[in-house]
Amino acid sequence: MHDKPLSRLTGRLRDRRRSGARTAHGDTGPDAFGLDEDKVGGFTAGTLGPEDEARLAEEVAALLPLRWSLSPRAEERLSQVNDRVGGDRRLLEWLDGHPGLPRLTARLLVLAENLDHFGENTAVVDAVRARRGRSPLPEELRGVLPPGTDEETLPDIAQRVEELLGERRPQDAARLALATTDWLRGVARDAAPDSPEVTGMSELMAHLHTDIAQASAP
Known part of the structure; x- marks a missing residue:
């Protein structure tokens, strides 16, 4: 796993978004x-x-x-x-x-942490909002995200990835994760070139896309 995505971990994985998380898993x-x-x-x-x-x-x-x-x-x-x-x-x-499952789970949880982090970044949220105004969501994200875009948009994806893992559907979680990382790289391509936050997000998503693709391969 690349070091850059790991560098943003808060050290509070087990308490992350506890207060706002839905009780999932049926x-x-x-x-x-x-x-x-x-x-x-x-x-x-x-x-x-x-x-x-x-x-x-x-x-x-x-x-x-x-x-x-x-x-x-x-x-x-x-x-x-x-x-x-x-x-x-x-x-x-x-x-x-x-x-197997341990490696894939680790990489998906690192993605979730990074989605939470970038969900708090105004420049990234603005770039996501602009992209959604111009282009439809990829199929994998339809039904995951509400129509509006705010600071909860990326954490909503992170939460759904974790829900799928908790439902013992790791390959579905991986497919959503790969669609998300690819989509966010497209968000960055459309954004202003002088946005270091969005550029940094794009670089991390590229690393995570590679990591998750490798971990989920048969």
Whole structure:
């Protein structure tokens, strides 16, 4: 995974947008998910073998998109893993080291973090609004975004990506993510050339498009 998209992580992954997030995932209850106690214990003690560590990474990847509704026990075990690797950024880097769902989940969550960040940037929001005034949304984004454009537009996409992950639809999440990164690069091409914020956004979206495409390839 490229370093640039990781550089904008806040270090508060598990608390990101907690107050504004919708409870998703249909009938899925928070107690239906968790981390294996023995694996967590072995991992924190440094005695877990590679195969079990890979299985633990799968469990963490399945749990992270549901972090808004975890049971106290699941939250505690996730915190133990998080502390063992050294914090949120290191947690995503650790997941990225395991192919399959862990790597894809890590890269999609990095995209979500960056979409939240750029959703707060006035120049980016203005460029998105201008693009939407000139061109229709790509098919993958129709139904995801309301007609208006404001500071919630990009976070709305981030939230839908996470919802799809929580619904165990990682390939659908990847398709939405790739459509989003491609669309935002088009937003940047249409924007004023003297907008460093939009240029920086375009560069990060290019990195993320490559990262997510690689992680979601069969």
